Amino acid sequence: MNNSCSHVTGECYGCFDGYWDSFCDHECNTTSYGEGCRQTCSVNCVNQLCHHETGFCNSCNESRLGDFCEIGRQQEDESGGGASILAVVGALVVILVILAVVGGIFIWRNRKQKSTEKRKDENDIHLSNWTFRFHTAPFEECEAENGEVTAASAPTNSVTDTIAVSVQELKTYIQQHSVDSHFLDQFLSVPMTSGSPQTCGVLPENIKKNRYKNIIPYDASRVPLLTVDGEKDSDYINASFVKGYMTDKAFIASQGPNDIVLNDFVRMLWEQKIDKVVMLTNLIEEGKKKCSMYWPVEGEEEFGDVSVRLLTTHVFAEYTIRHLRLSKSGEPCRHLTQFHFTAWPDKSVPESPWGLVDFHHRVMAVPGSGPVLVHCSAGVGRTGTFIGLCNLLKEAEATGSMDFQSVLWKLRQDRMHTIQTVEQYKYLHKVALVGYYTAGTIINVKDMHFRLADLESDEDNSTSSRNYKQEFDAVVEVCDATVPKIREPINEGDQTVYQNLGGTANRRKDRLSNILPNPAYRPDLTAAVPHEDTYINAVLVPNLTKNGHDILTQLPLPLTVTDFWRLVTQFNAGLIVAFAADSDQPDETVGDFLPKSETEPFENDRFLVETKHHTERGLVSEFTLTVHKKIVPGMDSSITETKKTLALLLCKTSELDPESVLELQEQISFRRPTGSSRTIYMCRNGADHCGLMCVQSILLDRLKFDQCLAVPVVVGSIKAIRPQVIPTVDQYKCLYRVLKLAYDSQNVYGNVTDVSSASEI
Structure with missing residues (x-):
């Protein structure tokens, strides 16, 4: 009413006639109307249904007339007097004329019947459907709880x-x-x-x-x-x-x-x-x-x-x-x-x-x-x-x-x-x-050894309910049936599947044409200067407690180094877990993005990245990075934070046996950021090695909290976002074996003891 509402909640101070609720977004129920929906439709309305604003009846009960069905037919006849006789005579004349016209049409249609029989049948079906929907109008639209309108059908x-x-x-x-x-x-x-x-x-x-x-x-x-x-x-x-x-x-x-x-x-x-x-x-x-x-x-x-x-x-x-x-x-x-x-x-x-x-x-x-x-x-x-x-x-x-x-x-x-x-x-x-x-694939820790023995069984063992390969193949097949395909467009007008939106310019930012981000999960970069591109080949993935919190991405190309550091700073990364390219076989597709030493920072036209406290810990080189954003002409004046500090774990091996994975996970767990800070997992293709570490991290957290192994569900949920994650049955086996190793050795989280509420869940 009068566009007047609370400046805090938006709740209305009053509603127009026929509307109610805090935001005045609901019409009165079908049997009420008017201010505050406090007036009740006339009992003379059919089913007591009336217009939510005026109270006019949708239709009247037998022998009733008027907007509110307040007039009885007998009353109308008495008030009509002699005029009703004239009305009857006029009606008879009209009826005779209609009969003559209908008779002529009937003769003409009989002559045309054979030649139009098939078309007539089809039209009758369509007309019948339309008429049926017309007569069910009071139930035609339903205000869905998600805001959609859905068609209704007649009862059966x-x-x-x-x-x-x-x-x-x-x-x-x-x-x-x-x-x-x-x-x-x-x-x-x-x-x-x-x-x-x-x-x-x-x-x-x-x-x-x-x-x-x-x-x-x-x-x-x-x-x-x-x-x-x-x-x-x-x-x-x-x-x-x-x-x-x-x-x-x-x-x-x-x-x-x-x-x-x-x-x-x-x-x-x-x-x-x-x-x-x-x-x-x-x-x-x-x-x-x-x-x-x-x-x-x-x-x-x-x-x-x-x-x-x-x-x-x-x-x-x-x-x-x-x-x-x-x-x-x-x-x-x-x-x-x-x-x-x-x-x-x-x-x-x-x-x-x-x-x-x-x-x-x-x-x-x-x-x-x-x-x-x-x-x-x-x-x-x-x-x-x-x-x-x-x-x-x-x-x-x-x-x-x-x-x-x-x-x-x-x-x-x-x-x-x-x-x-x-x-x-x-x-x-x-x-x-x-x-x-x-x-039945979520395994309680008390059943772990029995179930893992079953999964370890030979592929041809008919007594096994499901082994590693069968379970892995099932996850892959289900993902194949439920996840939209993502590929490069055949031409600029091809929009039939999810694709690298943005055309040719963005395709140069993908290392592999078959590993592209689903737009539903891709983090959009913010343009700090006019006409700056927002695309990066990365996807947002969940961790145990937050949806779309962490990130999987490829090692930056020379073309995308600035985009990578924009991702780090704009999405508040607190930890980067990176798998280095093989130094024995230089990869020209990987751009320089890290400082060479404590005295040689990385620098380009947008960022200066320094490192301190470089430490070697087994399979990991650990760095503390400070990222400085440069202020350049045309940059958004609202950007005030120009410095960010975070940790980088650079994994020096790609031989990921269960023992190595568990060791890496120990380092990740120790340095994992808290609060709103994210973890970025990255490798050459943005899926293989970094995907394994991301999935394994979630599984270990669930083991700690739930005392269960939920491998198919967690793998499927990440493959639905990045299908190339966990690409082989060997990686799939590794997930289980790391969980078993972690539980048996109590190496990652200490004693995995019953959590009082976890057993209930």
């Missing part, structure tokens, strides 16, 4: 002709249909809603309890709360029981609570004895509040009659795990684990399926007795995708196949609009493929 009681895909054929199936309309056709064939009654959610007293006006639970599957103080409307919350694979009420799909229902949401956790919550949205996304916080930042907080205490928080790259304790006066306290996936971008799907699969492993590893509560913002899109993944993997385990279309239909029988977009439906196929092939 079944879906036929579904195809269960064998897990052995799933990879080929995904590749075959990656560019055609197959997934779209399947998605559109399943109605968004079952047509079941939704009367409770649209009652006037419940309207504001719905985060989105057209995401309403079915009466038959909604989660009823216990009434409070005899208030009949206190039993409603926008949440639905959802079936698992061959299991009733395995899940509760819920909207993320708004402030109005915050206490009700916590009450539902208590009443339904929830011990696992899966949260798939962030609290704020693109400036909009997607979910109210139902746990304390620290300590304890009361939500109605239920107190919630935060016990522990563990932050990982793409998700956070919190342990909560719920208590209520006079009753034993309960414990709950919240799994919060933080890497699902608004209005999209995650770039890679590996993070969600790792997250799913976490959720399933924790035992639970009640239903798993899953929520995002609306509780349908991301929520439906995760529940669909759970059910598909159970189906694959039981039958060896997955019926995606049937799973989609079954979900929508319990909650409308689950899996909202075709992009989510496509993504579900990729996640299910990765989830199936990585099932």
Whole structure:
């Protein structure tokens, strides 16, 4: 209202008629209208549906007329008097004329029928589809929890002709249909809603309890709360029981609570004895509040009659795990684990399926007795995708196949609009493929020696569940099916795949034409002077606790030395782990970028790099570098920091046996920066040696924290970003053997003892 809002939060001080919520970005529910949505649509409107601003009825009940359906037909007839007789006579004349015209058309069409029969049939089909959509207009658009608009379909009681895909054929199936309309056709064939009654959610007293006006639970599957103080409307919350694979009420799909229902949401956790919550949205996304916080930042907080205490928080790259304790006066306290996936971008799907699969492993590893509560913002899109993944993997385990279309239909029988977009439906196929092939591959340390003996078995040993080569090949094949191909463009207009954006000028900055950065992960350099290029052949990769934090890049070419130091300074590198080019065979493609000695710094027109405290430590030369940025004409005046100090570990060997890798990892662990400072891993091609060290570092951190080996999941997550990482089965074996060596010798982190919270995770 009047463009007036809080200068801190942007929340509105008032909304125009027909709109509500903190940012006035939601229309009134379909049964309310006007200022603050406080007025209720006329009971004479069909289904009590009216325009959110004016209150005019969409259509009237039988024998009612007028904008608000306030006029009875009998009343109108009485007021019409004798004029109605004239109207009847006029109508009869019009009808006679219409009959004459129709008769003429009928005769003409009969003469043309045979010659146009085929075309007529096709047109009838198209007209029928169009008319059908027109008559379902009230359900035509759905305000998605990720901001998208999705088409709805009419209710139906079944879906036929579904195809269960064998897990052995799933990879080929995904590749075959990656560019055609197959997934779209399947998605559109399943109605968004079952047509079941939704009367409770649209009652006037419940309207504001719905985060989105057209995401309403079915009466038959909604989660009823216990009434409070005899208030009949206190039993409603926008949440639905959802079936698992061959299991009733395995899940509760819920909207993320708004402030109005915050206490009700916590009450539902208590009443339904929830011990696992899966949260798939962030609290704020693109400036909009997607979910109210139902746990304390620290300590304890009361939500109605239920107190919630935060016990522990563990932050990982793409998700956070919190342990909560719920208590209520006079009753034993309960414990709950919240799994919060933080890497699902608004209005999209995650770039890679590996993070969600790792997250799913976490959720399933924790035992639970009640239903798993899953929520995002609306509780349908991301929520439906995760529940669909759970059910598909159970189906694959039981039958060896997955019926995606049937799973989609079954979900929508319990909650409308689950899996909202075709992009989510496509993504579900990729996640299910990765989830199936990585099932059972996360090894607890207590089972390490048994499982490694199994992996060490001969390739032809039929009694082995999976050996190194088979597991490695599976990871490579799954990545091949789920990761977009990256190559140089055939011509300047070729935009069919991810490529080295920027054309010919940037291709000279790539050492190898088959190792290019995916633009989704490439760090964009900042132009400090006019027209300066922003491209560098590098990718952002996660470490254990931060997504997109560290960097893999190639040793700089003579052309890209300045770009490399721009990367170091602009992305706050605190440690560089570099594999030197072989000094016995000089490589002219590697530019000079380091000081030659403490008295001979490196210098070009943009940077001066000095070194002190050069130390030789076994396989590593350790340097302390000071990088000075030069101020040049045209440089951005906002740049004030001109000096940076960091460490460089220069690895002098490329013979990376497990003992050498472990020794290098010890040095990396000792010098690894903290806080926001990054680690840059670099080698000649930006993938092979530096990729091994990056992956091994994450695996050792997980061994320390989780007491588990998660090799396929971690390798897959990095190969999804840089496919050339871990290129051979020998490197893949090395990862396992270093973990075993580290655990047995306790050489990297000291005693690897049980972490009290890790066993729960």
